[in-house]
Amino acid sequence: MSDFRILLVEDDDNLREALLETLALGGFAVVTASDGSEALRRLAEQSYALIISDIQMQPMSGLELLAAVREQYRDTPLMLMTAFGTVPQAVQAIRQGAMDYLVKPVEVNQLLERVRRFQKAADSAFELVAADPQTQSLVSLARKVAAVDISVLLSGPSGSGKEVFARFIHTESDRAGAPFVAVNCAAIPEQMLEAELFGHEKGAFTGAAKVREGKFESADGGTLLLDEITEMDLGLQAKLLRVLQEREVERLGSNRVIPLNVRVIATTNRDLAAEVAAGRFREDLYYRLNVFPLHLPPLRDRPGDIEPLALRALSLHARGRPPGLAPSALRRLRAHPWPGNVRELDNVIQRALVLSSDVEDLQAEDLFFEQPAPVARAGVAPEPERGGSLQAALEDRESDEIVAVLREEDGHRGRAAQRLGISPRTLRYKLSRIRKSGVPIPGDGSGAYAAAGR
Numbered sequence: 001m002s003d004f005r006i007l008l009v010e011d012d013d014n015l016r017e018a019l020l021e022t023l024a025l026g027g028f029a030v031v032t033a034s035d036g037s038e039a040l041r042r043l044a045e046q047s048y049a050l051i052i053s054d055i056q057m058q059p060m061s062g063l064e065l066l067a068a069v070r071e072q073y074r075d076t077p078l079m080l081m082t083a084f085g086t087v088p089q090a091v092q093a094i095r096q097g098a099m100d101y102l103v104k105p106v107e108v109n110q111l112l113e114r115v116r117r118f119q120k121a122a123d124s125a126f127e128l129v130a131a132d133p134q135t136q137s138l139v140s141l142a143r144k145v146a147a148v149d150i151s152v153l154l155s156g157p158s159g160s161g162k163e164v165f166a167r168f169i170h171t172e173s174d175r176a177g178a179p180f181v182a183v184n185c186a187a188i189p190e191q192m193l194e195a196e197l198f199g200h201e202k203g204a205f206t207g208a209a210k211v212r213e214g215k216f217e218s219a220d221g222g223t224l225l226l227d228e229i230t231e232m233d234l235g236l237q238a239k240l241l242r243v244l245q246e247r248e249v250e251r252l253g254s255n256r257v258i259p260l261n262v263r264v265i266a267t268t269n270r271d272l273a274a275e276v277a278a279g280r281f282r283e284d285l286y287y288r289l290n291v292f293p294l295h296l297p298p299l300r301d302r303p304g305d306i307e308p309l310a311l312r313a314l315s316l317h318a319r320g321r322p323p324g325l326a327p328s329a330l331r332r333l334r335a336h337p338w339p340g341n342v343r344e345l346d347n348v349i350q351r352a353l354v355l356s357s358d359v360e361d362l363q364a365e366d367l368f369f370e371q372p373a374p375v376a377r378a379g380v381a382p383e384p385e386r387g388g389s390l391q392a393a394l395e396d397r398e399s400d401e402i403v404a405v406l407r408e409e410d411g412h413r414g415r416a417a418q419r420l421g422i423s424p425r426t427l428r429y430k431l432s433r434i435r436k437s438g439v440p441i442p443g444d445g446s447g448a449y450a451a452a453g454r
């Protein structure tokens, strides 16, 4: 992607300026923030291809920022900068999901070389690997759908490649020369999503200092991806339906009608039919979006993709000549159940590369998985991994509590959120993390979900 923008987070003013200058001279577009909380505000405004962050910062440290990014912006890689002597901390951070680290004082060439590697990986992030027969037949189906200008609903678990398929459909369609615009309905605060989609006039609401075009307008002539559509509240669903029916939009605070020519692709990692049955998703909108359903199975059900995906990740992320996979590593990869699907596989390889010697093939010991290999059978919660950091232990406790309350409330999220004293939205974030670890969640209806594969 040409749109490679970096968010640089550093609290030392001089160092921040120096790094900014280095990156700008290297030809990169950079936005800066002076601590973790400012970084989160920047992330809410626009997307970034890479975050480079110091570890030691007040009031929000690099590690706290990492945790928040992993939850809300999981496809945005984060590279940490650490003082010499705190490298073990950086290694721990890699285990918690950071993608790389640099030791201070940061060496200019090394910084630019690492950033270019991320850029190369970002450029190829949407190339589709399809080796398993199941994935190949999905690709040929997607190619046929691309040729017809209809709405597509992509379902499948988190990290299974829904966005990759959405982009594939766009590039295979007649709209390929026009924009592809993605909106993650889960990552944008509820009250901002409407303005984000439809745009607003100056002064339409407090904080609307300028006129802003919405994502529908930005996608005109092309494709709009509505990612995680089930996170949209019912009120906004009604407005979205109207825009899709009328094929026109009005910015908030304006009566001017703007005609639209947009193909909509929606994604969900839930069983949307069950959401409709439960009254959480409008039936009429469901039918409008679900003109053509495509279901991506979890990675463990298409084992033929594992090795080629791992090799591709190696060639994308290796510093020099990519190492190969030792037979032990391959066996380990094939045995893992991949609760986080392709995203998890990519992360596992990327981190293995950071921590391995550069010369040998990757061995099984180089691979560590974010979660224990869980047996995700309905009703059987795997024993969470203990003995890690305090953070991990706390998260395990929290997951247990959330799952227990949900079970007692028969999967009813609103009631569970109330009892837990958190907002439904926070509960959804937390559930998506728990879900990724492979723990079955009461109310997810995994049986029905499998049936949605049709």
Ligand SMILES: Nc1ncnc2c1ncn2[C@@H]1O[C@H](COP(=O)(O)OP(=O)(O)OP(=O)(O)O)[C@@H](O)[C@H]1O
Pocket: 075, 125, 126, 127, 128, 129, 130, 156, 157, 158, 159, 160, 161, 162, 163, 164, 165, 227, 267, 268, 269, 309, 342, 343, 346
């Ligand atoms: N078939 C594939 N070939 C190559 N890379 C893939 C494939 N599927 C997924 N990936 C990679 O895995 C990661 C996750 O993919 P993607 O964002 O498309 O998943 P998703 O299903 O949309 O996830 P979520 O529901 O969590 O948003 C990305 O880095 C993407 O490049």
